[in-house]
Amino acid sequence: MITTIASVVPLQLADRVLISLTSISGLVLVASGLTIIFGLMGVLNLAHGALMMVGAYTAYAVQSAGFSPWLGIVIAPLVVGLIGVAMEVTLIRRLYDRPLDTLLATWGIAIVLQEAVTIAFGTSQKSVAPPIEGSVSLLGVTYPAHWAFIIVVTIVVMAITIGLFAYTDIGIMALAVIQDREMASAVGINTRVSDRTTFGFGSALAGLSGAIMAPLLSVNSTMGIAWLADSFLVVIVGGVGTFTGTIAGGILLGGLDNLFRTVISGYTSIAQAAVLVVALIIIRYRPQGLIPAGERGE
Amino acid sequence: MATADAAVDLKTPGEIAKLAGLLALVALPLFVSEYQVSTWSTYLTFALLALSIDLVWGYTGLLTLGHAAFFGAGAYVTAKLLKEVPAVPDAAVVFVVAPAFAALLTLGLGWFLFSADVKGSYFAITTLIVSIIFESVAGEFVGFLGGFNGIYGVPSIQVVGFELTATMSYYLALGILVGSYLFLRLLVGSAFGRVLRGIRGNQERTEFFGYDTQRYRLIVFTLSGAMAGVAGSMYATIDGFVSPPLLGFVLSTQVVIWIAVGGRGTLIGAVFGAILIQYLNSTLSDVLINYWEMGLAVLFIAVVIGAPRGIVGLLSDTVEGVQTSLDSANRGDLGAGGELDD
Amino acid sequence: MTDTEPLLRAEGLTKRFGEFTAVDDVDFTVQPNETKALIGPNGAGKTTFQNLLTGKLSATEGTITFDGEDVTHVSPHERAQRGIIRKYQITSVYEDETVLENMRLAFRSRASSPWELLRTHDDSDIRDRIEELLSIANLHDEQHTTVGTLSHGEKQWLEIVMAVGAEPELLLLDEPTSGISVGETDDTVDLIEEIRSKENVAIVVIEHDMDFIRKVSESITVLDRGEIIASGTIDEIENDETVQRIYLGEAADA
Numbered sequence: 001m002i003t004t005i006a007s008v009v010p011l012q013l014a015d016r017v018l019i020s021l022t023s024i025s026g027l028v029l030v031a032s033g034l035t036i037i038f039g040l041m042g043v044l045n046l047a048h049g050a051l052m053m054v055g056a057y058t059a060y061a062v063q064s065a066g067f068s069p070w071l072g073i074v075i076a077p078l079v080v081g082l083i084g085v086a087m088e089v090t091l092i093r094r095l096y097d098r099p100l101d102t103l104l105a106t107w108g109i110a111i112v113l114q115e116a117v118t119i120a121f122g123t124s125q126k127s128v129a130p131p132i133e134g135s136v137s138l139l140g141v142t143y144p145a146h147w148a149f150i151i152v153v154t155i156v157v158m159a160i161t162i163g164l165f166a167y168t169d170i171g172i173m174a175l176a177v178i179q180d181r182e183m184a185s186a187v188g189i190n191t192r193v194s195d196r197t198t199f200g201f202g203s204a205l206a207g208l209s210g211a212i213m214a215p216l217l218s219v220n221s222t223m224g225i226a227w228l229a230d231s232f233l234v235v236i237v238g239g240v241g242t243f244t245g246t247i248a249g250g251i252l253l254g255g256l257d258n259l260f261r262t263v264i265s266g267y268t269s270i271a272q273a274a275v276l277v278v279a280l281i282i283i284r285y286r287p288q289g290l291i292p293a294g295e296r297g298e
Numbered sequence: 299m300a301t302a303d304a305a306v307d308l309k310t311p312g313e314i315a316k317l318a319g320l321l322a323l324v325a326l327p328l329f330v331s332e333y334q335v336s337t338w339s340t341y342l343t344f345a346l347l348a349l350s351i352d353l354v355w356g357y358t359g360l361l362t363l364g365h366a367a368f369f370g371a372g373a374y375v376t377a378k379l380l381k382e383v384p385a386v387p388d389a390a391v392v393f394v395v396a397p398a399f400a401a402l403l404t405l406g407l408g409w410f411l412f413s414a415d416v417k418g419s420y421f422a423i424t425t426l427i428v429s430i431i432f433e434s435v436a437g438e439f440v441g442f443l444g445g446f447n448g449i450y451g452v453p454s455i456q457v458v459g460f461e462l463t464a465t466m467s468y469y470l471a472l473g474i475l476v477g478s479y480l481f482l483r484l485l486v487g488s489a490f491g492r493v494l495r496g497i498r499g500n501q502e503r504t505e506f507f508g509y510d511t512q513r514y515r516l517i518v519f520t521l522s523g524a525m526a527g528v529a530g531s532m533y534a535t536i537d538g539f540v541s542p543p544l545l546g547f548v549l550s551t552q553v554v555i556w557i558a559v560g561g562r563g564t565l566i567g568a569v570f571g572a573i574l575i576q577y578l579n580s581t582l583s584d585v586l587i588n589y590w591e592m593g594l595a596v597l598f599i600a601v602v603i604g605a606p607r608g609i610v611g612l613l614s615d616t617v618e619g620v621q622t623s624l625d626s627a628n629r630g631d632l633g634a635g636g637e638l639d640d
Numbered sequence: 641m642t643d644t645e646p647l648l649r650a651e652g653l654t655k656r657f658g659e660f661t662a663v664d665d666v667d668f669t670v671q672p673n674e675t676k677a678l679i680g681p682n683g684a685g686k687t688t689f690q691n692l693l694t695g696k697l698s699a700t701e702g703t704i705t706f707d708g709e710d711v712t713h714v715s716p717h718e719r720a721q722r723g724i725i726r727k728y729q730i731t732s733v734y735e736d737e738t739v740l741e742n743m744r745l746a747f748r749s750r751a752s753s754p755w756e757l758l759r760t761h762d763d764s765d766i767r768d769r770i771e772e773l774l775s776i777a778n779l780h781d782e783q784h785t786t787v788g789t790l791s792h793g794e795k796q797w798l799e800i801v802m803a804v805g806a807e808p809e810l811l812l813l814d815e816p817t818s819g820i821s822v823g824e825t826d827d828t829v830d831l832i833e834e835i836r837s838k839e840n841v842a843i844v845v846i847e848h849d850m851d852f853i854r855k856v857s858e859s860i861t862v863l864d865r866g867e868i869i870a871s872g873t874i875d876e877i878e879n880d881e882t883v884q885r886i887y888l889g890e891a892a893d894a
């Protein structure tokens with residue numbers, strides 16, 4: 001999780017709240033792509049963390065080529081979205097009815113991406129500059145402007161995504177395809193294109209989240225692994241298949257993470273493990289998640 | 299298919315190949331240095347871990363992505379006891395305490411998950427999380443478990459005051475591996491093994507024929523935990539060093555890749571894949587660096603999509619193709635057990 | 641057990657999904673060795689009723705008594721152990737296994753202690769019986785065929801004889817002729833006739849096809865919107881006005 005955030009600042013209540021808000025936003029942002037790919041499409045994409053990592057590296061590459069950090073934030077989702085489309089076309093498409101094999105194949109992809117990044121960028125940690133420097137004053141504490149930016153981006157991304165699937169033709173069509181492939185193609189929707197676009201969009205969000213979060217994280221080729229587990233937990237605990245579920249999952253797990261860190265201070269890993277244990281218990285006793293997606297095909 | 303027949307039929311190509319492989323492993327210490335013997339011993343312990351996962355995943359259809367947790371648990375308990383509690387005989391640690399400890403963990407986790415019928419991808423993800431939890435907790439207990447640095451200097455096994463040499467440990471590991479393989483082969487070739495395949499193929503149907511599938515899953519998961527525990531225990535005595543990654547999900551998923559490439563649900567594929575890939579790993583990763591890992595991942599993806607029964611499956615299909623064209627008359631009798639599994 | 645005590649008795653059996661009542665206060669009995677038919681339009685609640693009997697769903701209200709014991713809260717595998725075996729509406733067999741292995745799996749289900757099965761490596765004891773049932777189902781020559789490659793009808797027959805092999809006292813067949821050809825339907829009739837004449841088993845068969853029912857069963861129960869609206873002999877049912885209305889109505893919709 002967001003280890004670096006927690007260790008930067010002295011801890012007062014207002015700080016705590018802002019830190020929590022930021023880390024919850026980060027979690028939700030990173031999980032948003034998975035909400036689409038796993039939550040809606042049902043694809044067990046273990047490459048999600050790696051896609052996010054590629055987004056972070058894209059931001060790094062753009063910056064180190066001398067361009068503005070803003071450009072990195074624009075290009076990362078494009079690059080990663082294209083990788084997602086390529087994945088869908090070559091692999092995922094063959095595996096829609098084989099969930100466990102999807103899980104394995106995407107894990108293979110995660111390794112390929114990880115090794116490719118290591119080959120291209122080496123093993124050293126990279127640091128990425130935020131697009132907005134400086135700080136803002138909130139609730140009486142000075143607060144890095146980039147953190148506020150993360151919160152804003154998360155809110156905007158979630159709003160746009162929810163709106164996209166609720167109100168636009170493309171989004172509604174995409175949902176129709178996911179819910180009933182045969183019916184959708186019977187009424188003339190090109191399900192192939194729709195699947196591809198949806199998967200690409202989810203991947204693009206992963207890439208975007210990587211680029212946005214990168215300044216807060218130590219960027220290396222294995223950074224995606226922890227985020228992968230967290231994203232899955234946020235989506236599952238929140239309730240698979242709903243955006244509000246993802247938000248709820250992010251609030252619960254991100255909030256607990258911050259709480260446990262405060263309570264068991266000094267033992268970061270134990271605090272993290274405690275969050276995972278809570279997540280396991282929720283999955284066991286409430287597999288439909290906090291906010292279940294109504295009646296969907298069984 | 300011959301691979302899982304309870305009765306060993308030495309005439310089939312598959313059996314001949316297995317025997318040849320076994321002979322090569324028996325002869326190996328004659329040809330390599332003592333240091334390399336130890337390395338090969340660790341391959342064998344990981345092969346045992348692979349075998350235990352294949353029982354759960356390959357046969358019962360429960361993809362566990364966290365089995366290293368139980369391997370590592372066996373390794374840690376062994377390290378602590380061998381180093382700090384000399385009163386307990388080493389053999390008892392390896393063959394009783396470590397498997398019992400790991401089995402207890404799998405029994406508890408298995409009960410927790412199966413009683414809510416957690417299966418499929420949720421089972422995979424929850425076991426993966428367990429592995430992550432174990433790894434981070436072990437990393438935090440600096441005083442008791444050595445933290446991130448782990449525990450150094452775990453002694454080799456002593457039997458009545460006599461310390462096993464590297465070569466002896468190698469043969470012990472080989473003996474355990476072969477014994478476990480033969481035992482599992484009997485198990486999967488029995489009517490019990492058929493129920494496992496039934497659970498894999500169609501759990502609800504199996505339940506509604508009257509099988510208590512939860513109980514079967516629990517038995518298998520616990521047994522496999524015990525095997526992983528022995529494997530980890532042997533690893534600790536051979537390598538002398540245990541650390542959090544032994545519990546972690548990277549190892550867990552790596553072994554799954556070895557099994558997939560070797561051939562899931564064949565037992566021998568797990569052993570073969572584990573040994574082959576570890577060997578290639580050590581020889582090729584120096585030369586090819588990251589390209590080796592990448593190539594392996596690509597191979598893994600290809601196997602998952604195109605050849606779910608892995609290398610062993612491909613080989614046995616080829617051999618079978620040749621054989622059936624030679625004599626198609628042999629099939630059609632009813633008696634032989636388990637012609638399905640492979 | 642006396643002759644008059646039923647093998648199965650469902651009393652006031654009710655299943656609600658939220659507001660919706662799929663099975664509504666159903667009383668239903670089956671005598672040993674009796675064959676009963678359960679009919680009703682799509683969505684009448686027939687499969688749900690079967691799910692209640694086998695324990696796939698738990699009843700909202702009511703009780704199920706089997707062999708004189710209350711099994712309302714007994715787990716599915718335990719009910720199967722006591723002799724309630726089902727064939728699903730959507731065929732449910734082991735697609736990746738051979739016909740023979742499918743049969744063996746079903747046949748061993750009554751042995752059932754894992755430890756006993758662990759010691760079982762030889763299937764010669766069940767061989768003759770499997771051959772007998774496979775012959776009835778016209779699958780004798782398909783023993784080594786992978787089930788996934790069988791025709792739809794063949795899979796239906798296989799599932800039926802597998803269920804028989806599990807030694808049921810009550811065999812529940814959900815639409816044994818759905819989705820198969822006319823010729824195959826006749827074979828299914830023969831198969832069920834054979835089972836009725838040779839096996840000591842009560843059968844409840846769910847069907848739409850009246851001609852089929854006429855051939856396999858004398859006693860019919862009609863379910864509509866979760867409620868039993870009629871029961872009796874086939875002639876009584878065919879002349880029943882409510883039943884006619886439902887079926888004619890359905891025909892008019894189609």
Ligand SMILES: Nc1ncnc2c1ncn2[C@@H]1O[C@H](COP(=O)(O)OP(=O)(O)OP(=O)(O)O)[C@@H](O)[C@H]1O
Pocket residue numbers: 657662680681682683684685686687688689729
């Ligand atoms: N798990 C469930 N959740 C909600 N509603 C259900 C569920 N199972 C069945 N139903 C509803 O209960 C009603 C009865 O369904 P059921 O499958 O029992 O009908 P049926 O008589 O078997 O019909 P058919 O002839 O089509 O097989 C239907 O309206 C169905 O939608």
Ligand SMILES: [Mg+2]
Pocket residue numbers: 686687688729814
């Ligand atoms: Mg039905």
